Amino acid sequence: METNENFLLNLSILYRNIMKYFDHVLAKYDIGSGQIIFLTFINENEGCTMQDVTRVCEVDKGTTTKSINRLIDQGYVMARNDEHDRRSKRLYTTKEANVVMNAIYQYRNECRKIVGKDLDFDAFNEMMAVVTDNARNVLEESEDLSSLKIGGLLKTTLLDYPGKVACTIFTSGCSYKCPFCHNRDLVYIPENYQFLDVDEIFQFLDKRKNILDGVCISGGEPLMQEKLIPFLKEIKKRGYEIKLDVTGNYLDRLKEIVDAKLVDYIAMDVKNTKGKYVLTVGSESENFPVESIDVCISYIRTCGIPYEFRTTIVRELHTKEDLIAMAKWLKGVDAWYLQQFQDSPNCIQEGFHSYNKQEMLEILEAVKQYVPNAEVRGVKED
Numbered sequence: 001m002e003t004n005e006n007f008l009l010n011l012s013i014l015y016r017n018i019m020k021y022f023d024h025v026l027a028k029y030d031i032g033s034g035q036i037i038f039l040t041f042i043n044e045n046e047g048c049t050m051q052d053v054t055r056v057c058e059v060d061k062g063t064t065t066k067s068i069n070r071l072i073d074q075g076y077v078m079a080r081n082d083e084h085d086r087r088s089k090r091l092y093t094t095k096e097a098n099v100v101m102n103a104i105y106q107y108r109n110e111c112r113k114i115v116g117k118d119l120d121f122d123a124f125n126e127m128m129a130v131v132t133d134n135a136r137n138v139l140e141e142s143e144d145l146s147s148l149k150i151g152g153l154l155k156t157t158l159l160d161y162p163g164k165v166a167c168t169i170f171t172s173g174c175s176y177k178c179p180f181c182h183n184r185d186l187v188y189i190p191e192n193y194q195f196l197d198v199d200e201i202f203q204f205l206d207k208r209k210n211i212l213d214g215v216c217i218s219g220g221e222p223l224m225q226e227k228l229i230p231f232l233k234e235i236k237k238r239g240y241e242i243k244l245d246v247t248g249n250y251l252d253r254l255k256e257i258v259d260a261k262l263v264d265y266i267a268m269d270v271k272n273t274k275g276k277y278v279l280t281v282g283s284e285s286e287n288f289p290v291e292s293i294d295v296c297i298s299y300i301r302t303c304g305i306p307y308e309f310r311t312t313i314v315r316e317l318h319t320k321e322d323l324i325a326m327a328k329w330l331k332g333v334d335a336w337y338l339q340q341f342q343d344s345p346n347c348i349q350e351g352f353h354s355y356n357k358q359e360m361l362e363i364l365e366a367v368k369q370y371v372p373n374a375e376v377r378g379v380k381e382d
């Protein structure tokens, strides 16, 4: 018999023939080969979520949703609201799925026998698991991260990541232009700006493994970076916990990061009351979508990742009444930090002032009736 040593061709032929086999034997159940992996996963992990399926099966969200909705329509899977999080659904197989699952297991064993005839299939399976792991972990390493724009690195901080010794990596570029922002160069990137080399960042993280336990990713706006997810995977591979600073934009990318378990702490800037948001972020748009900020706040509160909200308080932009209105908006959140504005030559706009310590404490007292966990942060002695 002619043997073929072309790895890619063999892989493709193996995959297509096995799918064809399952399409044929499962036709009577109206189940396609593409659905097997989803139904089997749910059967073996009753109560899992769509996100679990997407993560473990390594498919995109759209494919998961489409396949699982079809299994629901066919009566093989049901979705129930999560008792603790009504926005999340838990997936279970139905009685009708039992017969199909028995058939899938039986045909799977049959298929193994046929394609593995005269071979030690268990040994093949073990090798395949190693090859799959390599494909998952090592092939990804070759992803080109050179387009990632890293504008700065703070090598050690005891303040940025609560309870951790961390470093902070600043990405360049931001979707806002907050006039009081003191990271002007991350927002209006100078022409000859020297970005940091991503490989040097990894070398630094490798060297500091026994000293640091967390990495903060701040900005600018980190979620703007197309290559943020592979970058976070690289940091995770090195064993670090990750804190991510967000502005409330790019919610889909944040959800992807949470689903992939690539973040351990989220910090979101809530800039001002809904009515003064547009002014505070330096936007000129009359249609600033403040509802999207609300949606992001709700998501962060319920996504299951420890979080904080924080507001930099500027005398010219925030009145005590504004802060009380914000407290009503954020009522009951786990953590809200009121940060004293610090003037700097690198601010986007000049002429802003902070409240003094006494005033900051009075504001804190006023907001605590709605957010008892509120704290002040970075307040200097007068």
Ligand code: SF4
Pocket: 174, 175, 176, 177, 178, 180, 181, 182, 183, 186, 187, 219, 220, 221, 247, 269, 281
């Ligand atoms: S303060 Fe505003 S402009 Fe500056 S980095 Fe943060 S979100 Fe962007």
